[in-house]
Amino acid sequence: MDGLNIPLNHILLVSSLLFAIGMLGLMIRRNIIFILMSLEVMLNAAALAFVAAGAHWEQPDGQVVFMLILTVAAAEVAVGLGLVLQVQKRFKTLDMDHANRMQG
Amino acid sequence: MLEIVFFYIAATVALIATVMAMTRANAIHALIYLIVSLLAVAVIFFLIGAPFAAALEIVIYAGAIMVLFVFVIMMLNLGEKGDKQERQWLKPGIWAGPAILSVILLVELLIVIGDVNGPVSVSAVSAKEVGLSLFGPYVLAVEIAAMLLLAGLVGSFHLGRRYLERDHIEKGSSQ
Amino acid sequence: MSETIWVIPLIPLLSSVMLMLFGSRLKITHIGFLGVASVGISALLTLVLAVEFMQNQQIIQESLWTWMEVAGFAPGISFYFDGLTLVMMSVITGVGFLIHLFSTEFMEKDPSYARYFAYLNMFVAAMLVLVMADNLLLLYLGWEGVGVCSYLLVGFWYQHNANGQAARKAFIVTRIGDTAMALGLLLLFTELGTLDIQAMVGAANQTWQIGDSIPLIACLLIICGAVGKSAQLPLHTWLPDAMAGPTPVSALIHAATMVTAGVYLIARTHGLFLLAPTAMTVVAVIGIATSLMAAFTALMQTDIKRILAYSTISQIGYMFLALGVGAWSAGIFHLMTHAFFKALLFLGSGAIIHCLHHEHNIFKMGGLRTRMPVTFWSFMIGSAALAALPMTSGFFSKDQILLQAYQLPDLGPGLWMAGLLGALLTAIYSFRLVFVVFFGEANTEPDKDTGWRMAVPLSVLCFLAMIGGYFMIPVAEVFPASDGSHPAHWVEYVSISVPLVGLLVAYLVFFNRRLNIDGLANSTVGKSLGNFWLSGWGIDWLYDHLFVRPYYGLANLLKSEPVDGIYGLIVALNQTFNHWLSAAQSGRMRWYLASMVAGLIILITLAANLPTGVLQ
Numbered sequence: 001m002d003g004l005n006i007p008l009n010h011i012l013l014v015s016s017l018l019f020a021i022g023m024l025g026l027m028i029r030r031n032i033i034f035i036l037m038s039l040e041v042m043l044n045a046a047a048l049a050f051v052a053a054g055a056h057w058e059q060p061d062g063q064v065v066f067m068l069i070l071t072v073a074a075a076e077v078a079v080g081l082g083l084v085l086q087v088q089k090r091f092k093t094l095d096m097d098h099a100n101r102m103q104g
Numbered sequence: 105m106l107e108i109v110f111f112y113i114a115a116t117v118a119l120i121a122t123v124m125a126m127t128r129a130n131a132i133h134a135l136i137y138l139i140v141s142l143l144a145v146a147v148i149f150f151l152i153g154a155p156f157a158a159a160l161e162i163v164i165y166a167g168a169i170m171v172l173f174v175f176v177i178m179m180l181n182l183g184e185k186g187d188k189q190e191r192q193w194l195k196p197g198i199w200a201g202p203a204i205l206s207v208i209l210l211v212e213l214l215i216v217i218g219d220v221n222g223p224v225s226v227s228a229v230s231a232k233e234v235g236l237s238l239f240g241p242y243v244l245a246v247e248i249a250a251m252l253l254l255a256g257l258v259g260s261f262h263l264g265r266r267y268l269e270r271d272h273i274e275k276g277s278s279q
Numbered sequence: 280m281s282e283t284i285w286v287i288p289l290i291p292l293l294s295s296v297m298l299m300l301f302g303s304r305l306k307i308t309h310i311g312f313l314g315v316a317s318v319g320i321s322a323l324l325t326l327v328l329a330v331e332f333m334q335n336q337q338i339i340q341e342s343l344w345t346w347m348e349v350a351g352f353a354p355g356i357s358f359y360f361d362g363l364t365l366v367m368m369s370v371i372t373g374v375g376f377l378i379h380l381f382s383t384e385f386m387e388k389d390p391s392y393a394r395y396f397a398y399l400n401m402f403v404a405a406m407l408v409l410v411m412a413d414n415l416l417l418l419y420l421g422w423e424g425v426g427v428c429s430y431l432l433v434g435f436w437y438q439h440n441a442n443g444q445a446a447r448k449a450f451i452v453t454r455i456g457d458t459a460m461a462l463g464l465l466l467l468f469t470e471l472g473t474l475d476i477q478a479m480v481g482a483a484n485q486t487w488q489i490g491d492s493i494p495l496i497a498c499l500l501i502i503c504g505a506v507g508k509s510a511q512l513p514l515h516t517w518l519p520d521a522m523a524g525p526t527p528v529s530a531l532i533h534a535a536t537m538v539t540a541g542v543y544l545i546a547r548t549h550g551l552f553l554l555a556p557t558a559m560t561v562v563a564v565i566g567i568a569t570s571l572m573a574a575f576t577a578l579m580q581t582d583i584k585r586i587l588a589y590s591t592i593s594q595i596g597y598m599f600l601a602l603g604v605g606a607w608s609a610g611i612f613h614l615m616t617h618a619f620f621k622a623l624l625f626l627g628s629g630a631i632i633h634c635l636h637h638e639h640n641i642f643k644m645g646g647l648r649t650r651m652p653v654t655f656w657s658f659m660i661g662s663a664a665l666a667a668l669p670m671t672s673g674f675f676s677k678d679q680i681l682l683q684a685y686q687l688p689d690l691g692p693g694l695w696m697a698g699l700l701g702a703l704l705t706a707i708y709s710f711r712l713v714f715v716v717f718f719g720e721a722n723t724e725p726d727k728d729t730g731w732r733m734a735v736p737l738s739v740l741c742f743l744a745m746i747g748g749y750f751m752i753p754v755a756e757v758f759p760a761s762d763g764s765h766p767a768h769w770v771e772y773v774s775i776s777v778p779l780v781g782l783l784v785a786y787l788v789f790f791n792r793r794l795n796i797d798g799l800a801n802s803t804v805g806k807s808l809g810n811f812w813l814s815g816w817g818i819d820w821l822y823d824h825l826f827v828r829p830y831y832g833l834a835n836l837l838k839s840e841p842v843d844g845i846y847g848l849i850v851a852l853n854q855t856f857n858h859w860l861s862a863a864q865s866g867r868m869r870w871y872l873a874s875m876v877a878g879l880i881i882l883i884t885l886a887a888n889l890p891t892g893v894l895q
Contacts, residue, residue: 005223006111006152012217014115014148018122018141020210025126027202027872030193031186033131033177035868037138041122044165047157048145055152055224060233063157064242067234070164071249075256077169081176082263088180095193096868202869205876212883 011052018045031094032087036080043073107151107226114151118144129190131177135170142166152224156231284341284360287324287368288407291317295400302393311383314396318379318403322372325365332365332753340413354474359413362753366611367410367543370618374535375403377736381626382527384732385633389525395435399531402428406536410543415464415474418544422460422508425537426453432532433524445523452517456507463500466493467551480550487554494551498558501548502565505541509595512569516819518592522584526629529584534591534625535618542598542614546607549758553605560690563603567697570596572816574704578711579813582639583628586712589815590665591621593701597680600698604691606683607758613676616747620664620673623740627657630729630737631716638723641712646721653729655717657737662713664744666706666778672747674778677702681774685766695770699777706781707788714789 022041029035047069054062084094091098118141125137142165149158238246294317302310331337342357379399386395405424412418427450434446468474470493471482487494505511510518521533532538545552545562552559570593577589594617601610631647631654632638648655664673681702685695729737765771811817840847863874 005226006108008222008224009217009220010111010115011148011152011224012220013214014118016210016213016217017119018145019213020206021119021122021126023209023876024202024206027205027869027876028194028198029126030869031131031190033173033180034126034134034190037125037134037173040138040165040169041125041141044142044145047161048148051149051154051157052152052224054229055154056222058225058227058229060229060237061242063154063229063234064238064245066154066157067160067238068245068249070160071253074164074169075252077172078256078260079263081172082260084176085179086263094180094182094186201873202876205873205880209876209880209883212880212887216883216887 008052008056012049015045015049015052018042018048030096032080032084032096033094035096036077036084039076039080040073043069043076111148111151114144114147117141118148127194129187129194131182131186132174135173135177139166139170142170151226153226153228155228156234282341284328284339284358284411285343287321287328287372288404288411290321290324291400291407292404293317295397295404298393298397298400302397305393307387307392310393310396314400315376315379315383317400318372318376321403321407322376325368325372328360329365329369332360332362336753336756338756342413346417351472352468352474354414354416356417357413358411359476360411361757362755363543363546363611363757364410366615366752366754368407370615371403371406371410371536374618374622374740375406375531377739378527378531378535378622378626381530381629381733381736382525384730385527385629386525391435395432395525398428398431398435399528402432402532402537406540409540413475413477415467415476415479415548418476418547419461419464422504422540422544423457425532425540426450426457426508429453429521429532429537432528433521435524435528439523442523445517445520449517449521452514453507456504456514459500459507460504463497463504466497466500470497476547480548483551483554489554490556491554495555495558498548498552498555499561501544501551502558502562505544506565507541508544509538509541509599510592511541511565511596511599512572513818515569515573515592516815516822519585519588519815522582522588526584526625526632529588530622530625530629533588534621538591538595539598539614539618542595542602542610545599545602546611546758549602549607552602553759559603559605561603562599563684563687563690563694566596566599566601566603567694567701568596569593570600570701571697571704574701574708575812576815577708578704579809581641583631583641583644583712583716584625584639586641586708587621587624587628590624590705590708591617593705594621594665597677597698597701600684600694601680604680604684604687604694606680608752608754609676609679609683611754612752613673613680615750615752616664616672616676616744619740619747620661620671620744623657623737623744624661624665626733626737626740627654627661630654630657630733633733634729635723641715643722644716645719645723646717648717650721651729653734653737657741658713658717660741660744662709664747665709666781667702668706668778668782669775670748672744674775675748678771678774682766682771685770699774702774702777703781703784706778707785710782710785711789714785718790 019042022038022045025038025041026035029038047066050062050065050069052062054060054065088094121137121141121144125134125141128134128137142161146158146161146166149155149161294313298305298310298313305313339360340357341360342355344356346354346356379396382395382399386392389395402425405421405428407421409418409421409425412421430446430450433449434443436442437446464474467479467483471479471486473479473482483494503514507514518533518538522529524533552562573589573593573596577586577593580586580589594613598610598613598617601607601613631644631651634651634654635644638644660671664671667673667677681695681698684698685691687694814820863870
């Protein structure tokens with residue numbers, strides 16, 4: 001444990017930046033595929049923060065939560081991409097703003 | 105010492121790659137930048153003593169999930185027209201509001217983590233320890249994650265099957 | 280007969296109801312017969328009753344049933360009959376019968392013949408209830424009943440907007456007085472516990488001393504009601520406009536009976552007024568002021584009916600003067616003689632109007648003396664009585680009033696002088712009317728003279744107006760006796776001579792034109808004074824600016840519902856928020872995302888600033 005180790009707050013800084021960038025992408029893109037990608041970036045940023053915290057306390061819990069996040073991301077992408085196919089099929093576009101009417 | 109240098113390099117690569125991924129017009133290009141970003145994060149995981157997480161990040165995130173994206177993009181067959189459309193959508197006018205919101209959130213996050221101090225241990229938390237706690241105290245979470253995956257599986261199968269079926273019908277009727 | 284006096288008001292009421300229900304299906308002759316006969320029967324019954332009363336002087340009190348009973352307040356449908364009631368009933372049924380008969384010819388061509396007689400009969404019934412009522416509440420019922428009939432009949436030709444407005448004015452102005460009167464009744468009931476007139480006066484005499492404040496207030500409130508109904512200052516403005524109704528209606532309601540109801544009311548409750556000398560002075564002052572004001576106004580009018588209307592106001596002013604100075608029987612006497620000669624004059628003017636195609640302007644008439652002799656003589660006799668020329672009925676009653684006014688201490692001579700001035704003016708304006716209408720050059724040609732149904736009532740009324748002064752009205756038992764003293768003889772001579780002077784002035788000015796007043800009338804002062812009098816002393820203008828316009832202003836202000844504005848604001852705010860919130864539900868994903876991020880920012884800000892421990 002010498003003073004030359006990686007500082008925790010730098011890792012958290014990287015995590016925050018990734019999260020902010022992902023959020024920015026989420027808000028400015030209209031294409032559903034890019035929205036899903038932005039979501040992946042944000043989930044990944046959160047996962048980084050968990051793993052860093054786990055490493056800081058030398059506990060496995062951070063990585064456990066990372067795996068759960070991984071699971072959520074996988075399920076979300078699977079369903080999300082299925083939806084992308086349906087949207088493309090129905091509206092002939094991937095523009096989120098066009099798919100703004102709820103239909104049964 | 106070397107680890108610190110590697111960390112900053114990996115962090116820089118991750119941030120740049122993410123920014124590029126968010127700003128590309130072509131979906132495949134963006135996807136490849138995203139994979140680079142994920143790999144850089146995997147390096148960070150490895151550096152802060154989570155080799156198991158790093159491996160999973162590469163195998164599942166950068167591997168499986170991104171491949172899923174690639175499949176879908178290829179199925180949609182967006183091409184040049186899609187790129188042009190994307191460039192049109194990415195006009196500077198729509199950046200202002202989201203950028204301000206994001207910056208505010210970032211500043212707040214920085215203030216919140218401002219008083220966090222202390223180093224990160226480089227000693228590895230092994231896969232065994234992770235496995236023990238997963239199937240020890242977190243077993244319920246694992247069960248729930250399993251159910252979530254099952255739901256995702258059924259849902260995506262349902263959505264995708266209808267897509268294919270209708271495709272077939274339309275093809276059949278057009279012939 | 281004395282057991283069933285309730286029949287007398289019932290007959291006209293039944294006839295009125297029948298005419299209302301079946302009027303449209305009856306023939307004109309039947310309608311006329313029903314309308315006239317019902318009042319005629321009442322008049323006959325009253326005559327029988329009068330003969331009985333003259334023989335035995337018996338006061339009749341008759342209770343039919345209890346009207347309502349609430350917490351000790353139990354007014355009955357009950358009638359009271361004494362000399363005063365007899366006089367009033369005779370006037371109402373007798374003059375009323377003649378006017379009904381006159382109306383059958385006057386209204387012959389009117390399509391609403393049945394409606395007219397239904398209203399007129401209902402009026403007679405209500406007026407009889409008013410004078411026969413044993414308690415003040417029943418009196419009030421009759422009082423409002425005649426008010427309603429007056430409204431209906433003034434606005435009888437409702438197709439013209441002006442008539443409807445005149446009717447509403449009559450109704451609303453009298454309503455002001457009636458409201459005050461209702462307050463007076465409530466005050467009397469709470470103080471004395473009864474509204475039966477006889478019991479109430481008795482109780483008042485035991486409870487209060489002369490000069491107490493509560494009887495004064497009650498009397499002033501009753502005066503307000505009387506002033507409204509009898510068209511005295513300051514509530515007289517409705518009567519000239521009420522001339523919009525058919526002329527027989529003016530004769531019956533606005534000359535002979537209803538407008539004298541105020542006089543009757545004060546006479547009936549004289550026991551109260553004796554307890555409040557101040558109120559009596561007020562009555563006298565109101566009377567003389569009204570009398571003079573109306574006399575001056577009548578001098579300048581050109582509409583024949585408006586002249587008579589102002590003259591009515593003026594004569595009722597004399598009655599008020601009589602009541603105010605304690606000359607009760609003289610007041611009632613003048614009421615009766617006035618009913619005769621004023622009904623005569625109104626019917627005469629009705630005959631003129633009828634034969635001249637609804638011409639009202641006296642300067643467009645002229646020279647009618649030879650062509651309408653019956654009407655001419657009616658007018659001559661009526662005007663002579665109105666001007667109180669000696670030996671006519673008006674002479675006796677007015678003379679009594681003036682002499683008794685003179686005897687009042689302090690104010691007496693002043694009131695007498697003012698009364699004389701009024702008498703002078705009365706003589707001038709009444710003979711101005713006669714000379715302008717019946718002498719001089721003919722300006723229009725009447726297409727016919729009066730028929731018998733007009734001529735008979737006119738002749739009978741002529742007779743009554745001549746000899747009415749010799750009637751002895753049987754009210755000696757009702758009112759406290761006057762002391763019987765007589766003022767000096769010169770007072771009497773002056774009183775007699777003043778109307779003759781007036782007649783002479785009118786003769787010189789309007790008949791042989793020896794006395795030329797054109798220069799005086801055309802001078803600046805004369806003109807402005809004339810216009811001032813013509814407009815009725817500008818009182819209508821004053822009220823218009825003082826009450827009507829501010830009221831309209833207020834109504835306009837309230838038309839936009841400022842109070843509802845508060846609730847409207849709440850509604851508008853809700854709608855605005857609704858619009859904002861529904862705009863948020865745009866279906867645009869990026870908008871939702873931005874909102875979520877904004878919320879996240881706020882949450883983090885809160886969480887970062889909260890002291891530790893709050894969130895746990």
